[in-house]
Amino acid sequence: MTNADASDARDRDVDGRARNARPRDGLGRPLPYGAEGVPRQPEGLVRTPRETVVEAQALLTAGRPFHAHEVFEDAWKSGPPDERTLWRGLAQLAVGLTHAARGNTRGGARLLRRGARAVEEWQTGRGEDRPYGMDLPGLTRWAGELAGRVEHDSAPVDARAEAPRLGP
Numbered sequence: 468m469t470n471a472d473a474s475d476a477r478d479r480d481v482d483g484r485a486r487n488a489r490p491r492d493g494l495g496r497p498l499p500y501g502a503e504g505v506p507r508q509p510e511g512l513v514r515t516p517r518e519t520v521v522e523a524q525a526l527l528t529a530g531r532p533f534h535a536h537e538v539f540e541d542a543w544k545s546g547p548p549d550e551r552t553l554w555r556g557l558a559q560l561a562v563g564l565t566h567a568a569r570g571n572t573r574g575g576a577r578l579l580r581r582g583a584r585a586v587e588e589w590q591t592g593r594g595e596d597r598p599y600g601m602d603l604p605g606l607t608r609w610a611g612e613l614a615g616r617v618e619h620d621s622a623p624v625d626a627r628a629e630a631p632r633l634g635p
Contacts, residue, residue, distance in 0.1 A: 510541070516546070529627065533562070563613075583606070
């Protein structure tokens with residue numbers, strides 16, 4: 468197969484951008500074509516901040532942090548510039564939990580800490596610790612504690628059992 472043939476075989480959206488249409492499991496890992504995966508989060512949705520929090524919390528509670536990350540990523544990309552650090556940090560927390568649940572504990576710990584720093588930076592800069600009902604100090608504590616635990620234990624964590632509560 469030539470390089471041109473390989474690139475033509477890639478999944479593409481209506482605008483011609485490469486998209487992977489393979490089904491995915493609850494942690495976002497690609498499954499073989501034809502396998503039954505979990506429903507994917509639609510990309511590029513614009514939600515209110517409260518809708519973002521509610522949707523992401525439902526996904527985290529269901530043990531689907533990869534999908535929660537996609538919800539936070541939409542908010543990061545579509546929200547006001549002064550909130551991008553907050554939503555990016557929350558997306559990194561969800562990806563950190565995803566990696567820890569997949570068994571990549573080193574990467575998980577790194578992303579949990581990076582996300583916690585971003586959330587804390589936003590909180591400090593804004594002087595606001597409970598935007599949209601979220602408990603930012605509690606989230607940063609959760610991330611630090613989980614990062615510390617996964618660094619010392621290479622076993623994958625249970626994403627559902629370790630899911631944070633975004634609010635009180």
